[in-house]
Amino acid sequence: MKKLVNDPNQVVIEMMEGMLEAHPEQLKRIPGTTVLARKDAPVQGKVGLVSGGGSGHEPAHAGYVGKGMLDAAVCGEVFTSPTPDQVYEAIKAVDSGKGVLLIIKNYTGDIMNFEMAAEMAEAEGIQVAKVVVNDDVAVEDSTYTTGRRGIAGTVLVHKIAGAMADSGASLAEVEAVANKVIANVRSMGMALTPCTIPAAGKPGFHLGENEMEIGMGIHGEPGIEKSEIQSADSVAETLTNKVLEDLKLESNDQVVLMVNGLGGTPVMELYIVNRKVAQLLKEKSIHVHETLVGNYMTSLEMAGCSVTILKLDQQLQELFDAKAEAIAYKK
């Protein structure tokens, strides 16, 4: 296992410590927990936003903590849902009395644990709402999921719901706009290589020397098919077409496009993929309002990428364009 780690069982805590050292003005740790929150949480007069999940997807989610995005991120063990008590601590830490929205990626463990945490918080009189991101069009039902998986589109939910919360909106309003993003965002990914959970010490699955997998999940869950490695253009076409098929865009629709790296893919290759995705959208007269290219929702050192498209309306566009000052997302 070729990794820059110390004790493989301490990677999450040590990563959190490294983040706190790097961003002492932006982040604080809720004592005794694996929750990283805005330094100034709870922010008065604002709905609190909490997300998180298994670690290993950095900068998701702690990198999206900051003004205009999340108030706290719960860091589970690598590829493992955080426990309900940790989520509960995050909710308590960010509630200013205006309620808390939980943004959950659709994995069975995450749903269960975030829901239990919500019940614990509600029992103490905190208003909690939940949204579930299920943007991955690759497969219905998967290793850890009923329905569609939640992947890179989640970052756009953070961004837009975060802007809505920042505007002083109510919990119901923030929840509604988060659900509007979820209804309008679709993603699909592919992998060239597996990745290794530090505590496991070996790759979670195998791909042959000339093999790739289309539709693979961000924890290595099976995709649609394994095939010989295809060209960047062919990969871009497969991912984009599958996303568009589901999203049913029309000419002159405005979208946000994200070409996301899974952690081990050079930025150069992401831009080569983006070249083709942009061409395909142009051919359909779909207007890209903004393109994000980079590592937004990763799978440790997995090589591969995902394509995310969010259909905008006036409201979503304005909220997307609003200022954000998270560690890994500045606008």
Added chain:
Amino acid sequence: MKKLVNDPNQVVIEMMEGMLEAHPEQLKRIPGTTVLARKDAPVQGKVGLVSGGGSGHEPAHAGYVGKGMLDAAVCGEVFTSPTPDQVYEAIKAVDSGKGVLLIIKNYTGDIMNFEMAAEMAEAEGIQVAKVVVNDDVAVEDSTYTTGRRGIAGTVLVHKIAGAMADSGASLAEVEAVANKVIANVRSMGMALTPCTIPAAGKPGFHLGENEMEIGMGIHGEPGIEKSEIQSADSVAETLTNKVLEDLKLESNDQVVLMVNGLGGTPVMELYIVNRKVAQLLKEKSIHVHETLVGNYMTSLEMAGCSVTILKLDQQLQELFDAKAEAIAYKK
């Protein structure tokens, strides 16, 4: 070769096309060249800043084109110096009459080609100044270099010289502050894995299953020693101590710290490294003004990292803190 590419000989052009599609409001291509410039270049009343070099280090350098940083980046073939005529086109494209500063990483080919371009431009009456970044303390003289190599510290030269140029300073003033950064910035890197130049199709060097190399260059140039893989803390200590030995910091000095990923290392691991680097600096009462953790100067998909420390004075700190709006660097 597991890569998202089409024709391995077209990766640079296709990457540039993908960047232009992604950032049409920020970037333009100087027609017929491999130069990416600010959309609004030449910016009147401002010294122009040009950098670049071989591609494969993205987001360096085109990702640092934008207000407060570079005016243009010249994209050479992968790990290959751009030709003088391309650099010359960049100089012409960004000169507003106030002169142009070339920020060159110390590689023999880059120096030669940037210098020839400078002569061509000067022959046409454009004022040109040059600075050479040689922050890598690992080795004196290397495969492609006389003296020390230029690596991730170059990004801080872009940032600070860019801010100086933005303030309306003269060419001599911008050159002087760039040289001040160079005099005060040191880096060192290490690699866990090699990387593959697309046109070559196979890794440029070999590291065994349990082997790493300390002091490796960003093109895979040999470092100081190959050894068994060490812990993140041990790696952090080796890199930091070698940098500090050279930089001769004192208690209460202010620094910028960059923990840079080489392209294939998870963000999680970079933060684990940062945890230890931060501890070491604290022990020496060195104050970290800001920490940058991420992929700033990469080597395609190489796994590994580098540590860069810049000693600040009042002027450097103010310029470092100034606003920047490059694609891959927002402040």
